[in-house]
Amino acid sequence: QxxxxxxxxxxxxxxxxxxxxxxxxxxxxxxxxxxxxxxxRKGPELLMYTYSSGNKEDGRFTAQVDKSSxxxxxxxxxxQPSDSATYLCAMSVNSGGYQKVTFGIGTKLQVIP
Amino acid sequence: xxxxxxxxxxxxxxxGEKVFxxxxxxxxxxxxxxxxxxPGLGLRLIYFSYDVKxxxxxxxxxxxxxxxxxxxxxxxxxxxxxxxxxxxxxCASSLRPLSSYEQYFGPGTRLTVT
Numbered sequence: 001q002x003x004x005x006x007x008x009x010x011x012x013x014x015x016x017x018x019x020x021x022x023x024x025x026x027x028x029x030x031x032x033x034x035x036x037x038x039x040x041r042k043g044p045e046l047l048m049y050t051y052s053s054g055n056k057e058d059g060r061f062t063a064q065v066d067k068s069s070x071x072x073x074x075x076x077x078x079x080q081p082s083d084s085a086t087y088l089c090a091m092s093v094n095s096g097g098y099q100k101v102t103f104g105i106g107t108k109l110q111v112i113p
Numbered sequence: 114x115x116x117x118x119x120x121x122x123x124x125x126x127x128x129g130e131k132v133f134x135x136x137x138x139x140x141x142x143x144x145x146x147x148x149x150x151x152p153g154l155g156l157r158l159i160y161f162s163y164d165v166k167x168x169x170x171x172x173x174x175x176x177x178x179x180x181x182x183x184x185x186x187x188x189x190x191x192x193x194x195x196x197x198x199x200x201x202x203x204c205a206s207s208l209r210p211l212s213s214y215e216q217y218f219g220p221g222t223r224l225t226v227t
Contacts, residue, residue, distance in 0.1 A: 008153070032214035043117070043203050043218030044156075088156070090214070098144070098163060098210030105155035 003027050006089055006104030015113050019076040023089035023104050026070065030091040032099060033065045035074045038086045038106065047074070047087075079111045116140070117219035119204055125225045132191040134222050136204030144207040145187035146216065147171075147179060149200040156203065162187055163210045194226045 006023045013019055021035075032051055036044035050056045053067045062075040072091075076083055086106040092099040120135035138145065146161040148171075158171030160179040168179050176198060180188045187206075191198055201223050205216040 034214055041221070043205075043220050044216075045218065046215055049214055092214040094211070099213035101158075101213055101216070103156040105153065 001026060003102050004089065004091060004104045007107055008105055010108040010110055012110045012112060013079055015079060015081060015111055017079050017111075019074075019079050019083070019109060019111075021074040021076075021087050021089075021107050021109070023072050023091075024070055025072070025091055025102075027091070027093065027102075028067070028070065029093045030102075031094060032092040033063070033072050034090040034092070034101075035061075035063055036088040036090060036103075038088060040085075044088055081111045081113050084110050117204055117206055117217050119202075119219040119222050121222050122220065123223050123225075125227065126191075126194050127227055128195060130191075130194050130226075132194050132224065132226075134189040134191075134202055134204075134224070136187045136189070136219055137185055138187075138204075138206040138217070139185065140206070140208075140217075141184065142206035142217075143184075143209050144213055145181065146205040146207075146213075147177075147187065147189045148203045148205065149173070150203055150221070151200050159189065194224075196226050198224065199226045200224060 034049040035047045038044040056063045060077045064073045086108045088106040089104040092101040117138045147159045148156045162168045162181040178190045204219040207213045
C-alpha cells in the first residue's frame, strides 16, 4: 500500500463547477499537508499548505485536512478553464531535522468552457 | 520571486553516455532536490542536499550521483545513461530543511535515452 493515494483521473468538469480533489494517506505522523498545481510541461507550484488538521482558504481554493480519517481535500469554487492542470497532494513528516515529503501521483483536471 | 532554472528543457542522449543536469536557484535556499517524474509513479526523490558539499540519498538513487559545490547550484549526474532513465527530471529548492514542505520547482528537463 502506498503512503499517499490519489486518483489520477482525468476529471472533467464544466466551467463554474465546484471541484473536489482528494487524497488518503496511511502515515499518521504526517504534519504538513500541501497541494501543488502542475501545468502541462511545467514544474509543480505550491498552491497552499496546512499544518495539522483543519481548513485553509485562499480565494477560490479551500484545503481541508481530516487527520482522524487520514483524508485531505482541495475544493475549487467557480472553476475556470485556467484551472486545468494536474493537482498533486503532498504530505511531510519531520525526519531527522528535515521535513520529508511524500507526493501523490496527481489528479489531472480539465475544466471545459 | 524564487527562481529555479534548469540547464535544458529537452535532452536526447545515447545509452552509456555520461549526462549532466544542472540546476540553479537564486534565493539563497539551503535545500535542493532532484526528482524524476513518470506517469503513474508520480514524483520520486533521487537525491537532496541541505548544504554545500552535503548530499543525502532519496528513494531511488541507483544510477545517479550529485554534486553541490556552490549553494545555488545542484547537479545531477547519470554516470552511464540507460533507457530506463528516460524521464522528466525536476529540480526543487526550499529555504531550510524544516521548511521542505514549501518547495520551488524548476521547469523540468525531459531526458530521452536512446
